[in-house]
Amino acid sequence: GLKAACPAPRTPNALTTGHRSSPGQNDTEPIILEGKCLVVCDSTPSSEPAGNALGMSVRSGSGRVAFSASRQTNHEPTDMSNRTMIIYFDNILVNVGTHFDQESSIFLAPRRGVYSFNFHVVKAYNRQTIQVSLMLNGWPMISAFAGDQDVTREAATNAGLVIMEKGDKAYLRLERGNLMGGWKYSTFSGFLVFPL
Structure with missing residues (x-):
């Protein structure tokens, strides 16, 4: 099935200490780029309006x-x-x-x-x-x-x-x-x- 992919971290401050999910797992961690969480990937779809079938929600300025x-x-x-x-x-x-x-x-x-x-x-x-x-x-x-x-x-x-x-x-x-x-x-x- 389809799976949301998070971008690779670009700074040392990114959340890289946790486990990396294999393609068969459904849980991933939020990735922080330059101190700002840009995309949150989750195994369960978000209840926010921005959520979709992939379980990915983008944190907007709102x-x-x-x-x-x-x-x-x-x-x-x-x-x-x-x-x-x-x-x-x-x-x-x-x-x-x-x-x-x-x-x-x-x-x-x-x-x-x-x-x-x-x-x-x-x-x-x-x-x-x-x-x-x-x-x-x-x-x-x-x-x-x-x-x-x-x-x-x-x-x-x-x-x-x-x-x-x-x-x-x-x-x-x-x-x-x-x-x-x-x-x-x-x-x-x-x-x-x-x-x-």
Whole structure:
């Protein structure tokens, strides 16, 4: 029968340590060319739209999902965040796939997978306590707080991995306190680690 063939590796970093399949075997390994997995060959056809009868799927650019945003302007005070409790980021640094909506500051997952998020939200004044949560469809997944009464530029920061389904929403919510500022120090970033 027909069998998908993977190209030969061109760099020492390619996955060459595993066994090589004989023509009678059905399992092959992904080959990495110059650090990028171009073609994935599998014995079972992929469930992705790119899959075909050969069991070969090509990773297209649509699989690349990453965003990073900061609070560019000096919000004094942050009326929008204090009213809606969503922390807004008005400066896009990276938005590969355009799945982070700048207007709402909400990330919309384009596919099921493991996603990595991190945030760093700076309070502007002392005697302020803020608590920030990474929200997934309205539920807090991870939280952080900044509550030192003697520190002016203190940050609530955390990071973690979450499994998201297609269409899930992730954003930051101000759980406690008032976000009195931000400047360029507050950031919110995320990316697709791998699809499921």
